[in-house]
Amino acid sequence: MRSKVGITSSHGALQLRFLWGGKRKYLSIGLREGLDGRELAQLKAQLLEHDLAYDCVDKTFNRYRIQPPKKKEPEKVLPILTLAELWARYLVFKAPQVSPTTLDGQYKTVSNHLKSCPSTKPEQAIAVRDWLLSHYTRDSSRRTLVQLNACCRWAIQSQLIKGNPFLGLAEELRKSPPTSCRPFAPDETAAILKSFEGSVYYPIVKFLFLTGTRTGEARGIRWRHVREEHLKIYESLSGAKNRITDTKTHRARKLPCNDQLHQFLQTLRPAEAKPEDLLFNVPNLRAFQAGWQRRVTRLVSQGLVAEYRSQYHTRHTFATNCLEAGVPIRQVAEWLGDSPETVLKHYAGIIHQYVPPENL
Numbered sequence: 001m002r003s004k005v006g007i008t009s010s011h012g013a014l015q016l017r018f019l020w021g022g023k024r025k026y027l028s029i030g031l032r033e034g035l036d037g038r039e040l041a042q043l044k045a046q047l048l049e050h051d052l053a054y055d056c057v058d059k060t061f062n063r064y065r066i067q068p069p070k071k072k073e074p075e076k077v078l079p080i081l082t083l084a085e086l087w088a089r090y091l092v093f094k095a096p097q098v099s100p101t102t103l104d105g106q107y108k109t110v111s112n113h114l115k116s117c118p119s120t121k122p123e124q125a126i127a128v129r130d131w132l133l134s135h136y137t138r139d140s141s142r143r144t145l146v147q148l149n150a151c152c153r154w155a156i157q158s159q160l161i162k163g164n165p166f167l168g169l170a171e172e173l174r175k176s177p178p179t180s181c182r183p184f185a186p187d188e189t190a191a192i193l194k195s196f197e198g199s200v201y202y203p204i205v206k207f208l209f210l211t212g213t214r215t216g217e218a219r220g221i222r223w224r225h226v227r228e229e230h231l232k233i234y235e236s237l238s239g240a241k242n243r244i245t246d247t248k249t250h251r252a253r254k255l256p257c258n259d260q261l262h263q264f265l266q267t268l269r270p271a272e273a274k275p276e277d278l279l280f281n282v283p284n285l286r287a288f289q290a291g292w293q294r295r296v297t298r299l300v301s302q303g304l305v306a307e308y309r310s311q312y313h314t315r316h317t318f319a320t321n322c323l324e325a326g327v328p329i330r331q332v333a334e335w336l337g338d339s340p341e342t343v344l345k346h347y348a349g350i351i352h353q354y355v356p357p358e359n360l
Contacts, residue, residue: 005045005052009033014041016048016064030066040066081160083122083148084114089160090151101238101245109140110147122152125165138173145170181346182309183317184209191304195295201288203268204280208311210261212318212336215311217247219282224275226265230254233337237278253337319343 006017014031031037119127132141152164196202216236299305
């Protein structure tokens with residue numbers, strides 16, 4: 001026999017009346033007196049009658065109440081941050097994950113760009129891109145946009161901004177094709193060395209031409225690394241703050257000393273040199289790079305150098321000279337601290353101009 005569930009009203013609040021455990025029970029169901037309330041109460045009464053008949057009553061009775069709508073949580077108010085402030089927070093996040101050289105190099109460049117840029121809000125991404133292109137090269141602008149895109153992606157995950165206005169901007173600036181390897185010709189090398197005579201930078205410039213080492217690795221060589229027959233390259237002195245790191249490939253290597261290099265090192269070594277002393281006095285990398293740029297640019301204007309190239313092209317020159325002298329490419333790669341594929345792709349240029357043989 002189906003239990004009867006009635007509907008009653010108490011001070012305008014509708015209740016279900018039924019027998020429960022042999023006693024009459026009144027259940028407030030969250031509805032008020034009225035036509036709509038009565039219709040919904042009737043549905044709840046029928047549901048309770050069914051469950052009583054089949055002994056499957058929800059003993060919390062929540063099934064028979066009208067559940068109040070969940071309160072909508074107020075939307076989180078995001079902080080209003082400038083692009084420079086977002087970037088500063090991103091650097092705090094990235095600092096433990098990247099090398100100090102990266103912080104002093106790539107990331108500091110972005111910081112400097114943001115300090116100078118008149119557009120300061122993340123949503124002004126297009127204006128930031130246009131300003132970068134009007135002040136820097138396409139490749140430099142693209143690299144900055146790549147970093148700002150990564151910053152905003154992190155900021156979304158950190159609930160600092162809602163969208164990424166820099167998404168896709170870097171991809172619109174196609175990466176410039178790699179420049180062809182342009183080693184210095186012998187007369188250009190001689191002119192550059194002559195322009196540095198009497199300068200504190202002359203020894204390292206000549207060393208770069210003689211060995212093809214990276215500038216940071218040359219700056220990191222100490223007298224304890226120099227032997228009669230070879231010198232060892234263990235570490236690098238990198239960045240504006242002269243941080244000591246391992247080599248770019250994280251692997252030490254030996255570079256044999258030919259007679260020319262051996263004699264050069266002998267004349268370079270002071271009588272009071274200590275094992276921990278550095279070979280080259282280049283405390284300020286940027287000053288050295290500025291000095292190179294100034295001298296080589298002057299040589300270009302004088303017609304003594306065909307076109308401007310950075311000091312890194314001393315590495316190209318060494319690799320090309322070795323290959324043209326018949327040194328096996330694997331040996332050249334070992335001296336440079338690179339793979340044979342990298343040497344061929346990036347460093348092996350052409351100095352001598354050959355003529356194709358006749359009667360092929």
